[in-house]
Amino acid sequence: MAIKEGLRPGGRSARVQESIHSAVRDLLQEQERSTLTVPQIAARAGVTPSTIYRRWGDLSALLADVALARMRPDSEPANTGTLRGDVLAWAEQYLDEMSSQPGRNMLRDVQSSTLPIYCATIIGGQLQAILDRYPDQPKPSVDRLINLVAAPTVFRILFSEAPLEVGELHRLIEIALSQ
């Protein structure tokens, strides 16, 4: 995995990365992902293919990085004023995003790279931000929330005929909050 961590925001390296990410996003709007090639992305981004190979190693690592950057939320999870409300809002948005076609593609891209462990880290960070808002309330651990809410959401998308129903999502959240 050759993604450089700690890029200086606004630096040359960050600008190159952003132009490559944006080329991938544009091309994915225009054509099937299976037809995407590194030289094509490089041409659109105005860099050489070797810039891409040097930084990401291969196409699947680049696609996974773009997918993860999409998943990384721009803002804090919604603040509804209650723990239950915040978890509900987060979980419903997560279910929506993951069951969409871009969400399904992301789940697949990330797995075929060495990045999947960042998924649980990103989700954990969002849920921790919610829990930290309510320091004086009894509440489940982040891991328990991931196991009871995020895991069934993703499992049903990947391995079942239909996504998790919102009613069952709500019941799983009640179970998580009542432990």
Added chain:
Amino acid sequence: MAIKEGLRPGGRSARVQESIHSAVRDLLQEQERSTLTVPQIAARAGVTPSTIYRRWGDLSALLADVALARMRPDSEPANTGTLRGDVLAWAEQYLDEMSSQPGRNMLRDVQSSTLPIYCATIIGGQLQAILDRYPDQPKPSVDRLINLVAAPTVFRILFSEAPLEVGELHRLIEIALSQ
């Protein structure tokens, strides 16, 4: 997806399928899966490549079919005499199998085919067999058991740094049984 359903057991078609499955299993013992080819499997199984293409369509569908056949249990889930014991025994074996390298490969193969929905069906059948042994006890639905036990097991394998800990698996089973 070109897998023929309802093969007559012991018929010519079933024998051909078994020799192809067995060629795949043997070759996977000997070499990296990424180097496996259809002509190679055909040669080992004593059939023509077109027999394989006709029945499965492509290599990934064949690999997924072999992976699923492995997952399909040979026998009923262990009968320990109690609902809790049966679910525990099933869940610990599932965690073991899925975290092994063949289990991880299976999860990946199945997703890259059109077969993944059979996963939840197979798991559901095993859990239903357990629940049916205890008709007079209060118990969770199969879907709830899948959401609380199988989903976190698989999610942690695919998207997290470490598999689910056995202690947490036991606590999730207690939660499922106490609803």
